[in-house]
Amino acid sequence: MPDNQEYFKVLLKKNGLKVTTQRIAILEVLQNRPGCHLTAEEIYDCVKEEHADIGLATVYRTVQLMSELNVIDRFRLDDGYVRYEIGKMEAEKTHHHHHLVCLNCGRVFAFEDDMLESLEGKIQESMGFSVVDHEVKLFGYCEGCQKKQAAKQQKE
Amino acid sequence: MPDNQEYFKVLLKKNGLKVTTQRIAILEVLQNRPGCHLTAEEIYDCVKEEHADIGLATVYRTVQLMSELNVIDRFRLDDGYVRYEIGKMEAEKTHHHHHLVCLNCGRVFAFEDDMLESLEGKIQESMGFSVVDHEVKLFGYCEGCQKKQAAKQQKE
DNA sequence: CTTAGTGCAAAGCTTTTGCACTGCA
DNA sequence: TGCAGTGCAAAAGCTTTGCACTAAG
Numbered sequence: 001m002p003d004n005q006e007y008f009k010v011l012l013k014k015n016g017l018k019v020t021t022q023r024i025a026i027l028e029v030l031q032n033r034p035g036c037h038l039t040a041e042e043i044y045d046c047v048k049e050e051h052a053d054i055g056l057a058t059v060y061r062t063v064q065l066m067s068e069l070n071v072i073d074r075f076r077l078d079d080g081y082v083r084y085e086i087g088k089m090e091a092e093k094t095h096h097h098h099h100l101v102c103l104n105c106g107r108v109f110a111f112e113d114d115m116l117e118s119l120e121g122k123i124q125e126s127m128g129f130s131v132v133d134h135e136v137k138l139f140g141y142c143e144g145c146q147k148k149q150a151a152k153q154q155k156e
Numbered sequence: 157m158p159d160n161q162e163y164f165k166v167l168l169k170k171n172g173l174k175v176t177t178q179r180i181a182i183l184e185v186l187q188n189r190p191g192c193h194l195t196a197e198e199i200y201d202c203v204k205e206e207h208a209d210i211g212l213a214t215v216y217r218t219v220q221l222m223s224e225l226n227v228i229d230r231f232r233l234d235d236g237y238v239r240y241e242i243g244k245m246e247a248e249k250t251h252h253h254h255h256l257v258c259l260n261c262g263r264v265f266a267f268e269d270d271m272l273e274s275l276e277g278k279i280q281e282s283m284g285f286s287v288v289d290h291e292v293k294l295f296g297y298c299e300g301c302q303k304k305q306a307a308k309q310q311k312e
Numbered sequence: 313c314t315t316a317g318t319g320c321a322a323a324g325c326t327t328t329t330g331c332a333c334t335g336c337a
Numbered sequence: 338t339g340c341a342g343t344g345c346a347a348a349a350g351c352t353t354t355g356c357a358c359t360a361a362g
Contacts, residue, residue: 018336018341040327055344060327078232078291080326080352100285111279119271120294128299129256129265135234135293138276143284174316174361196352211319216352236327236351318359328349335342 004031004086011069025051026062030072030086037099037108039081075135077101077108098136104145160187160242167225181207182218186228186242193255193264195237231291233257233264254292260301 008027009019029046030038038046044059063084066072073087077099098116100109120131141149164183165175185202186194194202200215219240222228228240233255254272256265276287297305 016341020336020342022343053344057328057345058343061342064328076232076234082326100279100283100287102285103288109283109285111283113275113278115271115275119269122269123256123267123294127256127265127267128302129258129294129296130302131256131294131296132259133295135295137291138279138285138287139289139291140285140287146284146286172316176317176361178318209319213320213353214318217317220353238351314362316359316361318357320356320358322353322355324353325351326349328347330347331345333343333345335340337339337341 008066008069008071011071015069017065021051022047022054022058023062023065025054026059027066027071030066030084034086035110037075037077037083037085039083041081043084075099077137098138100138100140100142102142102145103139104141104149107142109142164222164225164227167227171225173221178203178207178210178214179218179221181210182215183222183227186222186240190242191266193231193233193239193241195239197237199240231255233293254294256294256296256298258298258301259295260297260305263298265298 005024005027008024012019012023025047026043029043033046040056040059040063043063044054044056047054047059063072063074067074067084071087072084074082074084076082097110097112100111101107102109116134116136120134123129123131161180161183164180168175168179181203182199185199189202196212196215196219199219200210200212203210203215219228219230223230223240227243229243230238230240232238253266253268256267257263258265272290272292276290279285279287
């Protein structure tokens, strides 16, 4: 999607930032892996395949920048790494989606839900707390791992 | 609540672990601050008031142990620290409560909600994902900070 | 008496930062 | 050409670990 790349370039210029080879390379890595949840180190390794001389610090600085520009979403799986994935490239930030983390294979699935919105309304009413953002992680077992588990138990 | 302390002692013995002064001291600190969300460092400082010679490493080792025994709950506010609070001391783990984090004053409020349960059912049906635990953080502004904000704007 | 638990200091880990150099505008 | 951006290495900050000592059972 060169459209997103173009959007990113315009966004950089609009903010008085420079369009560098490294920034574009990092964007491309994230773009080529939609739905993947990459750590800074993983992004670094991918970018190095094409640009051997990039520095890890640049990756960290760039993902922070892209996160502030809402080009990518950042979140944690609580394994000690911050993870990033390509966002929707919209000008205005909407609530991002949530994550299902499989405790067996570690894979991450996304899901959208509008139920949280009504929960936020309820909290506003009952506690006077004004919610502006939320982060939801559900831990469990994915369909594949459940089937594997069932098959294994049958064999025993 | 010496009952909880007794429960903890029994739990330690049941698992072949020793009841030490340090472990009891750390439990007491957590017990005396229900609803507080302490970091290891904060627990360390509190325990040091009574037991000046305790080591930070012991606090880390103990909170990890207590967390595994489900005596305390651990969670993150994404400020780089892992936080702990006293749990419900039940033998079987139930879903723990969720957190509202005020982006202005940093205070953390707890709330209980059963709405997540129905969401989990929905996910099970539509995606075949079996949810066993969840973590929900809502970010926003608490009642007090909203009022302060409103008062400030009126003055300007 | 035995060995789990502790305290200290050092190491580990991801992420950030200082600084001189490079390359976009 | 000027200054934002980069690469490298060092630092930062929370947490873990190795080791000799202490104390619980």
